[in-house]
């Protein structure tokens with residue numbers, strides 16, 4: 457059978473739903489109808505909103521907290537990601553080093569502490585999120601990746617990580633792919649989780665502390681109301697002294713946020729469970745999270761039942777920046793993902809995919825979250841994780857609570873926290889700029905990493921596009 461037909465066949469039975477959500481979900485919370493009062497209203501029921509609600513109660517158990525989720529808890533990025541729960545607050549140490557060289561040691565320290573606190577929270581509330589402390593290997597698959605990756609070994613060690621450089625033999629001994637030339641294994645910076653179980657577990661813990669969660673309740677408008685705020689929903693409203701916005705790539709209730717964010721779609725395939733022989737053919741006993749080192753990169757990992765999740769590479773921006781259900785699938789990207797999967801693991805040529813899905817990422821031009829307040833600090837937001845938010849959302853939520861409480865902390869003292877990224881230009885220029893950047897990134901990957909004039913200009917300005 458020609459190779460392209462084999463790739464197509466591997467996709468034939470893939471269900472168009474996120475694997476993590478393809479299991480009975482907890483019973484839906486009520487929909488808000490009428491008016492509720494609280495001290496804090498959180499808008500958005502992904503990790504950012506859930507951590508905000510949970511930690512608000514932990515900080516002050518007497519505070520009443522209401523959370524409004526437009527659909528279901530964890531139905532967006534938080535229930536459909538790769539489950540790489542990474543300590544980096546800056547979308548990787550290289551990005552952090554280049555943007556905040558004077559602060560990176562502190563950013564890494566706080567990032568590692570944040571990751572440890574996530575692990576401790578899961579244990580405190582008995583949340584079973586299939587957590588595995590495997591670390592992550594960044595894999596070089598082209599000679600030009602080797603230098604980029606190996607030069608990160610020293611900074612990682614300097615900033616408290618247990619990291620090791622693996623040459624081609626050592627790496628291929630761990631995970632059997634003919635494409636591997638070497639890799640950087642950061643053993644401390646990443647734990648793997650089941651994303652949906654994490655979201656549902658956080659929601660359950662928040663409920664137990666008294667948070668009222670409303671689902672299928674989109675917030676439509678923010679209004680000042682006396683000394684507080686009113687969040688309007690379709691059939692009522694929630695009134696509170698403070699509001700935390702946790703809406704990620706979706707349109708913000710604050711218009712100003714749209715200048716800084718482009719929703720970018722990332723797509724994922726999940727294989728069927730591997731047989732014992734297939735599992736043995738790839739090694740991978742350490743079950744590390746893996747990612748390749750190109751600009752357009754894949755991330756991949758094993759699930760608890762020994763499937764391979766294979767995502768990334770394409771980062772798709774749809775003109776106009778809408779986030780809509782019809783964008784959740786993209787045939788061309790699924791074919792690219794399948795082709796690259798079999799290139800990486802040719803020994804798995806008879807494996808089929810059981811699930812395919814996509815999700816929206818909140819890309820900003822500095823690839824790291826940023827914060828802001830409005831209405832005299834009655835409202836705070838955090839957004840811009842750019843595809844590395846599984847762990848950083850807890851930090852983002854903590855900063856929002858600091859800002860709403862007018863508290864100066866070691867978090868709010870960070871330059872990263874007090875500064876904003878450069879905005880993207882408005883449409884239609886935005887679409888042109890994003891597509892030119894995407895084409896240039898693909899060309900750089902095909903050209904031994906050499907960056908064209910456009911990318912060099914963006915680099916000089918500290919601007920970029922990533923997933």
Ligand SMILES: Cc1cc2nc3c(=O)[nH]c(=O)nc-3n(C[C@H](O)[C@H](O)[C@H](O)COP(=O)(O)OP(=O)(O)OC[C@H]3O[C@@H](n4cnc5c(N)ncnc54)[C@H](O)[C@@H]3O)c2cc1C
Pocket residue numbers: 499500501502503504505524525526527528529530531532533534535536537538539540541542673674675676702703704705706707722723724755767814815816817841842843844845846847848849
């Ligand atoms: C395919 C994919 C793979 C990824 N892989 C990884 C990974 O391996 N590691 C990693 O660190 N990060 C990864 N990410 C990114 C990570 O998932 C996100 O950064 C993180 O989940 C963001 O959480 P959040 O709560 O801010 O956003 P979301 O999970 O998107 O939650 C926002 C919620 O707000 C709700 N909402 C929006 N507007 C309103 C409104 N007006 N009223 C009420 N509710 C509203 C939405 O319905 C949604 O549930 C990935 C993302 C995708 C899409």
